[in-house]
Amino acid sequence: MYILQKRIEEEGKVLNDDVLRVDMFINHQIDVALLNELGKEYKRRFEGYEITKILTIESSGIAIACITAQYFSVPVVFAKKHESRNMDSSVYQSEVYSFTKEKFYNIRVSKEFILPSDKILIIDDFLANGRAILGLMDIIEQAGASLTGVGVVIEKGFQDGGKKLREAGVKLESLAIIDSMENGNLKFR
Amino acid sequence: MYILQKRIEEEGKVLNDDVLRVDMFINHQIDVALLNELGKEYKRRFEGYEITKILTIESSGIAIACITAQYFSVPVVFAKKHESRNMDSSVYQSEVYSFTKEKFYNIRVSKEFILPSDKILIIDDFLANGRAILGLMDIIEQAGASLTGVGVVIEKGFQDGGKKLREAGVKLESLAIIDSMENGNLKFR
DSSP states (O other): OHHHHHHHHHHOEEOSSSOEEOIIIIISEEOHHHHHHHHHHHHHHTTTOOOSEEEEETTTHHHHHHHHHHHHTOOEEEEBOSOOTTSOSOEEEEEEEETTTTEEEEEEEEGGGOOTTOEEEEEEEEESSOHHHHHHHHHHHHTTOEEEEEEEEEEETTSSHHHHHHHTTOOEEEEEEEEEOGGGOOEEO | OHHHHHHHHHHOEEOSSSOEEOIIIIISEEOHHHHHHHHHHHHHHTTTOOOSEEEEETTTHHHHHHHHHHHHTOOEEEEBOSOOTTSOSOEEEEEEEETTTTEEEEEEEEGGGOOTTOEEEEEEEEESSOHHHHHHHHHHHHTTOEEEEEEEEEEETTSSHHHHHHHTTOOEEEEEEEEEOGGGOOEEO
């Protein structure tokens, strides 16, 4: 997607061969006008697919999920990463390994918010090794709901998450795929 | 605000005299259509005020901040509560006490995202004792920026955050103010 690729080229910061910072428009400061363009693009790519709910994960998926949900007229549910005293005790839970933080963490969704009748679109900002999205898919399966597809903003094509999902038959729509960031040079697919 | 009050009455869960759960439309599942109505209401209440940026705090403020930002055509910046390996080291930081979690935590905003020229609207889901919002105001002051006002979805009128902010001369707009939740009965102001 051209406008996204352009923004990544102009404002993204390649910290090393693995880490791309897009704090200036997605992950810390949020360009809501850009997110609206991404939301419209997801709508175009999932036209004709049945979607009743968008599922994402806190914190950085929430913004893109909510803006996108406006184009599908469905609610958003976000999986929680952090313990919350006020959360319902009846939850679906999945363990996810974070390569960034080098530890396991649990993601949780209250059982009342995913129903067996739900057709779910997963939305997230990044796809690298795919662990977070596989965790969300695990929760959808526990709930007996259906996965319609996965939309990510930036796929790191040099890690294996995208390959794993496509081989599993998932309809994966990545709005930008980066095949390499070696020596600070971004190569898009 | 009538439609918000009605949703709180119909779907909110009073867990005890202090804790109200609105997980079904704001804090875990998000009703984006409702949030759009809240965003329009903030636009109405801050009509004529100069606003260049919306500042909120992860995670539960992000959704309402982003939907609201569409009506002001400004970017959102969210303060981070959790350590992030990829974050810029040059940050404004403030210590906040959480009564819910009974501990202090730091909130951080990269210096590049709040400029002295910024006129800031703080948006958050809840206002209770006001510690999180005072932390955000501290960060705005450190940056030499201006606070235009504060918009919260639900103010717990029986805690002193709202009183403190109004006494400090802050333009505070709470879309619902709850004066008491004793014995599970919600009383709105």
